[in-house]
Amino acid sequence: MNREEIIEKLTPIVRSNLQNESLELRDDLSAENVSTWTSLAFMQMLTDIENEFGIKFKMMELIRLRSLGDIIQSLEAHLANA
Amino acid sequence: MTNFKLQILATIRNSIANYPDKNAFYIDGAYYTYRQFAERVSAIRGVIRAAEINEQIWGLALHDDLNTYASIFALWMEGKAYVPLHPSWPEERIASIKEQVGCSNALDSCDAPYTGDLLDDWLEASDEDLAYILFTSGSTGVPKGVQLTRRNIAAFMDSFWKTGIDITPEDRCMQVFDLTFDVSVQSYLVALTRGACVYTVPYGQVKYLYAASLIQEQHITFGAMAPSMLTYLRPYFEEFDASSMKVCILTAEACPVDLMEAWYGCAKNTEIYDFYGPTEATIYCTYYKLTRGGENLSLNGIISIGKPLANVQAIIIREDGTLVEEQEKGELCVAGDQVTPGYWKNDEKNASSFFIRDGVRYYHTGDLCYWHESGNIMYSGRIDQQAKIQGFRVELGEIEHHARQFYQNERRVIALAFQNVQNLTEIALFVESEIEDPKSLIDYLRSKMPSYMIPTRILYEPTFPLNKSEKIDRNELKKKLQ
Numbered sequence: 001m002n003r004e005e006i007i008e009k010l011t012p013i014v015r016s017n018l019q020n021e022s023l024e025l026r027d028d029l030s031a032e033n034v035s036t037w038t039s040l041a042f043m044q045m046l047t048d049i050e051n052e053f054g055i056k057f058k059m060m061e062l063i064r065l066r067s068l069g070d071i072i073q074s075l076e077a078h079l080a081n082a
Numbered sequence: 083m084t085n086f087k088l089q090i091l092a093t094i095r096n097s098i099a100n101y102p103d104k105n106a107f108y109i110d111g112a113y114y115t116y117r118q119f120a121e122r123v124s125a126i127r128g129v130i131r132a133a134e135i136n137e138q139i140w141g142l143a144l145h146d147d148l149n150t151y152a153s154i155f156a157l158w159m160e161g162k163a164y165v166p167l168h169p170s171w172p173e174e175r176i177a178s179i180k181e182q183v184g185c186s187n188a189l190d191s192c193d194a195p196y197t198g199d200l201l202d203d204w205l206e207a208s209d210e211d212l213a214y215i216l217f218t219s220g221s222t223g224v225p226k227g228v229q230l231t232r233r234n235i236a237a238f239m240d241s242f243w244k245t246g247i248d249i250t251p252e253d254r255c256m257q258v259f260d261l262t263f264d265v266s267v268q269s270y271l272v273a274l275t276r277g278a279c280v281y282t283v284p285y286g287q288v289k290y291l292y293a294a295s296l297i298q299e300q301h302i303t304f305g306a307m308a309p310s311m312l313t314y315l316r317p318y319f320e321e322f323d324a325s326s327m328k329v330c331i332l333t334a335e336a337c338p339v340d341l342m343e344a345w346y347g348c349a350k351n352t353e354i355y356d357f358y359g360p361t362e363a364t365i366y367c368t369y370y371k372l373t374r375g376g377e378n379l380s381l382n383g384i385i386s387i388g389k390p391l392a393n394v395q396a397i398i399i400r401e402d403g404t405l406v407e408e409q410e411k412g413e414l415c416v417a418g419d420q421v422t423p424g425y426w427k428n429d430e431k432n433a434s435s436f437f438i439r440d441g442v443r444y445y446h447t448g449d450l451c452y453w454h455e456s457g458n459i460m461y462s463g464r465i466d467q468q469a470k471i472q473g474f475r476v477e478l479g480e481i482e483h484h485a486r487q488f489y490q491n492e493r494r495v496i497a498l499a500f501q502n503v504q505n506l507t508e509i510a511l512f513v514e515s516e517i518e519d520p521k522s523l524i525d526y527l528r529s530k531m532p533s534y535m536i537p538t539r540i541l542y543e544p545t546f547p548l549n550k551s552e553k554i555d556r557n558e559l560k561k562k563l564q
Contacts, residue, residue, distance in 0.1 A: 019524065019538075021521075030286070031286050031287060031288055032285075032286030035170070035528065035533050036533070036536075037288075038533060038534070039288055039289055039290055039310075039311075039314055039472065040472075040506060040508065040538065041538075042288045042291075043314050043504070058318070058321060059291075059294060059315070059318035059321050059322055060298075060321070062291050062318070063291050063292070063294060063295040065291075066287070
């Protein structure tokens with residue numbers, strides 16, 4: 001799966017968890033610039049991502065996921081190793 | 083007798099004198115020594131003095147930086163109090179608070195240059211003077227200010243040390259709470275009065291993950307957390323090493339016993355405490371020390387809130403004000419030097435929230451509790467419409483108030499707190515109307531309230547169900563959330 005395909009699959013998950021149906025996905029989206037990026041929304045978004053992509057994040061990985069760009073990068077790595 | 087100057091200011095002054103080169107703070111990846119902290123306190127004190135403004139209460143814009151923490155001590159040394167103002171709050175809320183308090187000044191990450199030591203000659207202040215005012219959610223739509231005096235804080239610290247928890251200069255203490263929330267005060271005071279280092283969680287981070295990284299990578303030895311933070315981390319407990327923690331306090335929310343049993347698995351060397359307390363009684367007023375592998379007192383899966391702290395008196399009363407029998411539920415009321423002198427300029431609320439009994443002034447906590455035969459207090463829920471979201475107090479009435487304003491009082495609305503599948507508390511808002519796009523309603527609510535108060539679910543019902551007394555049936559509405 002390439003980056004574009006990842007983003008396409010990710011878009012509805014991110015939009016619904018961050019409660020913004022018109023949100024344009026950018027690498028720099030994070031808790032710092034999206035007010036709805038709360039602990040609860042982040043946890044639910046990760047669960048949805050894990051289910052949709054059939055992967056499981058490790059806690060130490062999550063700690064490094066500060067932005068959407070980090071999430072995409074981590075997904076690329078997971079899917080490449082799958 | 084407790085004394086703010088001796089127990090708070092002088093002990094921190096001692097930490098500065100005794101450990102100038104030890105780290106006082108770890109903030110966003112950088113260490114700051116007690117000397118650096120002292121220089122910032124001196125510089126900011128100079129700014130407050132030079133301003134020659136005779137206002138007792140100063141606004142404090144909250145940032146996760148050394149200047150913000152130094153500002154608190156600079157204000158206290160000048161005999162002044164602070165009211166925290168969070169940059170992420172809606173402007174209207176900040177303006178309302180500043181207007182209520184009548185403060186024209188705010189320290190905003192003050193970076194004035196250091197020109198010389200200004201750590202001594204503290205301005206004379208009475209222990210009845212205020213130390214800070216914290217604004218919490220108010221059911222009428224206007225946030226209410228809880229005033230805490232220097233005596234309240236000194237009494238709290240005295241109570242805290244009498245629990246037997248000990249902190250040394252070698253400890254690494256975590257501060258995960260927003261500075262608008264009073265557990266933050268415990269978190270930095272416990273460390274700084276003992277010469278230990280405070281590790282903070284930067285704003286804009288997902289708190290529970292950053293806290294986990296601090297515990298695991300910085301080997302945190304002491305910290306207070308909300309149980310919901312551990313609920314988020316629970317799926318990862320198997321790989322989480324929290325063995326560096328000597329003491330962990332769970333607070334701000336009801337504490338589930340099964341979560342604690344699981345937490346013992348990661349926190350292998352940790353003593354766990356459940357601390358309870360409303361802001362009005364200064365941070366905590368009761369506590370329960372859990373036993374690893376033992377029987378821990380609980381009710382409906384929630385750990386007991388234990389026994390009163392040294393400077394707190396607790397009673398449980400019936401609606402008519404008489405004392406309950408053992409095992410009989412009633413409202414927990416607390417008294418003593420930790421209890422606030424009252425809400426800021428709010429006679430009505432003060433009249434209803436405090437009462438005198440046998441010459442002692444008590445605060446109505448609004449918490450439904452009973453005495454266990456062991457002398458511990460069992461927590462059973464709220465008697466009003468207050469919810470806790472990640473430790474923050476939320477008056478559901480305040481959310482309803484703003485939603486009704488949005489609809490210009492033409493629609494009925496009901497806000498309900500509910501437990502989601504992960505056992506975390508969320509807020510749902512029901513609107514009596516046909517289904518519509520909630521975006522403009524949510525945008526409006528965001529312009530009025532902090533983000534933790536924004537409902538995560540908006541549901542539309544053409545007609546609200548009524549109960550036998552013709553009132554909106556909240557229980558029926560709640561069923562729709564399952």
